[in-house]
Amino acid sequence: MTHSLVTGGAGFIGSHLVDALVARGDRVSVLDNLSSGSLDFLAGVRSSIEFHELDLLDEDFDAHLADVDIIWHLSANPEVRTGIDAPEVMFRQNVDATRCVLGAMARCGVRDLVFTSTSTVYGEASVVPTPEEYEPLAPISAYGQSKLEAEQLIERFCEEENGRAISFRFANCVGPRSNHGVTFDFFHKLRADSGALEILGDGKQFKSYFHVADCIAGMLAVAPAETCPGGGFAALNVGSLNGIDVVTVADAICEALGLPDVQYHFTGGVDGGRGWEGDVKRMLLAVERLREFGWRPQFGSRAAIVDTARWLDENY
Numbered sequence: 001m002t003h004s005l006v007t008g009g010a011g012f013i014g015s016h017l018v019d020a021l022v023a024r025g026d027r028v029s030v031l032d033n034l035s036s037g038s039l040d041f042l043a044g045v046r047s048s049i050e051f052h053e054l055d056l057l058d059e060d061f062d063a064h065l066a067d068v069d070i071i072w073h074l075s076a077n078p079e080v081r082t083g084i085d086a087p088e089v090m091f092r093q094n095v096d097a098t099r100c101v102l103g104a105m106a107r108c109g110v111r112d113l114v115f116t117s118t119s120t121v122y123g124e125a126s127v128v129p130t131p132e133e134y135e136p137l138a139p140i141s142a143y144g145q146s147k148l149e150a151e152q153l154i155e156r157f158c159e160e161e162n163g164r165a166i167s168f169r170f171a172n173c174v175g176p177r178s179n180h181g182v183t184f185d186f187f188h189k190l191r192a193d194s195g196a197l198e199i200l201g202d203g204k205q206f207k208s209y210f211h212v213a214d215c216i217a218g219m220l221a222v223a224p225a226e227t228c229p230g231g232g233f234a235a236l237n238v239g240s241l242n243g244i245d246v247v248t249v250a251d252a253i254c255e256a257l258g259l260p261d262v263q264y265h266f267t268g269g270v271d272g273g274r275g276w277e278g279d280v281k282r283m284l285l286a287v288e289r290l291r292e293f294g295w296r297p298q299f300g301s302r303a304a305i306v307d308t309a310r311w312l313d314e315n316y
């Protein structure tokens with residue numbers, strides 16, 4: 001039986017991954033400090049997993065790696081906007097915590113790692129849809145920079161420790177249990193005022209949104225031992241096949257909530273209509289490489305947003 005250890009397993013994506021790993025028959029351990037995750041997300045599998053509430057930055061967790069075959073390292077601060085006010089927090093939670101995980105892997109002899117990276121490592125790519133081999137990797141946010149630095153640490157780990165790692169570079173993931181991002185923000189703004197919606201930027205930011213079910217299917221479609229059998233690092237994009245602009249996101253949410261007459265107010269944003277400093281204006285990922293492993297996304301961007309809005313409506 002494969003023993004999977006998931007960091008950040010009580011979070012939005014992590015809890016869906018834990019559900020899927022339990023369903024496929026893995027033994028599953030979860031490490032999470034519950035800073036943004038919730039035990040409620042794990043309610044359905046709580047009796048089947050080993051859960052340890054701890055902060056990767058503060059505690060020695062080597063003991064939890066005994067007999068572990070693979071680490072799924074999802075813990076992070078995923079909120080791009082945190083990096084504007086507190087870049088040091090972003091680097092601690094995304095880079096230093098990754099260093100702690102890799103150190104523990106080296107000491108405990110765990111070779112296989114799956115990491116969750118982001119489209120923002122590409123920065124403002126001149127090629128869209130952007131393929132994994134795109135260069136230069138030039139993030140424009142502290143979040144993107146922190147994930148790129150974490151990827152570089154992982155590559156070095158693979159070279160020095162004969163490790164095998166996949167870094168999944170995600171577009172914007174949405175779906176049940178969404179706890180941050182534009183859909184979550186718009187939903188809560190509309191709950192507070194169902195007649196008006198403030199939209200950051202000019203509303204023309206064009207991005208790919210993909211459903212967490214497609215995210216998990218992608219993560220399980222391929223294993224580090226397959227992509228880099230002799231050791232090494234591989235990056236794989238995961239996203240939907242299309243992108244939509246922020247006004248379309250707002251329209252989809254209003255439609256899902258049955259709100260036909262919402263007035264949109266645009267902040268105008270910064271630097272040519274970005275929602276915030278470091279907001280990439282156009283993002284769509286090339287996903288052909290993952291499709292070679294038999295994965296196909298089931299949701300387009302708009303359908304993924306609608307499903308998320310309906311779940312939020314039923315659960316908040």
Ligand code: NAD
Binds near residue numbers: 035116181
């Ligand atoms: P999330 O905030 O729901 O999950 C992160 C989890 O990590 C939480 O449960 C949190 O409590 C835990 N955590 C944070 N710091 C920790 C620490 N120091 N020690 C222990 N636990 C800690 O976020 P998510 O959206 O599920 O994101 C999961 C991963 O996917 C992250 O690495 C994120 O950067 C990446 N990602 C997400 C998206 C997206 O659209 N949601 C896009 C690109 C990449």
